[in-house]
Amino acid sequence: MTRVDAGDSVESHYIEVTLKHQLITDRRVFVPSDQPEALKSLVAPIGAADSVMKVAYDSLSAHFFTGTLTGFSPDERNLLLRFAHITANGTRIASENFKSINYLVVALPPDAHIWNNLRVTRTERIGRLIGDQLALLKAFARVTVRHDLIGGLKLTVLSMHGTAPDYSDLEGDKVEAYFPIDALMKFADADITSQRLLDQSIILVKGDRIEVDLRTQ
Amino acid sequence: MLFIAAALIASASLNATFALPQDPSVGFEEGDSVVVVVPSRYEWMSHTGLGGMNTKLDIKSRIRDGVIEVRDPDDSTWHRD
Numbered sequence: 155m156t157r158v159d160a161g162d163s164v165e166s167h168y169i170e171v172t173l174k175h176q177l178i179t180d181r182r183v184f185v186p187s188d189q190p191e192a193l194k195s196l197v198a199p200i201g202a203a204d205s206v207m208k209v210a211y212d213s214l215s216a217h218f219f220t221g222t223l224t225g226f227s228p229d230e231r232n233l234l235l236r237f238a239h240i241t242a243n244g245t246r247i248a249s250e251n252f253k254s255i256n257y258l259v260v261a262l263p264p265d266a267h268i269w270n271n272l273r274v275t276r277t278e279r280i281g282r283l284i285g286d287q288l289a290l291l292k293a294f295a296r297v298t299v300r301h302d303l304i305g306g307l308k309l310t311v312l313s314m315h316g317t318a319p320d321y322s323d324l325e326g327d328k329v330e331a332y333f334p335i336d337a338l339m340k341f342a343d344a345d346i347t348s349q350r351l352l353d354q355s356i357i358l359v360k361g362d363r364i365e366v367d368l369r370t371q
Numbered sequence: 372m373l374f375i376a377a378a379l380i381a382s383a384s385l386n387a388t389f390a391l392p393q394d395p396s397v398g399f400e401e402g403d404s405v406v407v408v409v410p411s412r413y414e415w416m417s418h419t420g421l422g423g424m425n426t427k428l429d430i431k432s433r434i435r436d437g438v439i440e441v442r443d444p445d446d447s448t449w450h451r452d
Contacts, residue, residue, distance in 0.1 A: 183429075192432050196409055197398070200404040245412070
């Protein structure tokens, strides 16, 4: 096929491969028509999935586990990457030092719900958003890695909301939630409630700290 | 402050369908399940079809100096890391 791309002034020739994923989602991979080998670097048979993922994880490890994070063993690195990628379905991974604690930062896909401002308050909306992640938080507490290097988990997600019926004021609130590992371990061991976990954590919405009351849900 | 961002790998079992005029070898065939290894931030999302219900996630790639590069849809720059 031929197409002119943004930033280009001339028509280019491409091989297009359409990959069917779910009923209404297609991934289309474009490579120059004279470089079919480029496809082999991006798309591999399912039988090669393990080796492909190992190469990908090794590449991510080299970029991510730097500085103090080099203290993690190869197994620990793999556990953290698998947690962020597979368990959390994260779209980005990072680390951040916040209030003297190193957090593993995982960006989650945007909240699938678009909340109606007329029916759901911000406190309820964020409470439901965080409440949906409790299983993920327990899963992180069970990832056996050194806690002196990563002392908590930070989740970031966009919470979409607007006013029905046309949602012309649709807006995405950036939610940043910091969960210290001590509180996560106690919650996973049923020593504290989910409410107590949130009380010991820091929840920011558009940069402002808020209090989340799960009892209002 | 340590803040290292790295895009995660998107992988999925997919069914590939393709028809190429010259039928070059790409390592898989129509109907095969495959994995895609591209950071999801490099996917360009568009919607087609009735009511925009069909989602297209486009990835553009090339090889330069023997190294695979992927185009960033936000600024059209090529990335090889």
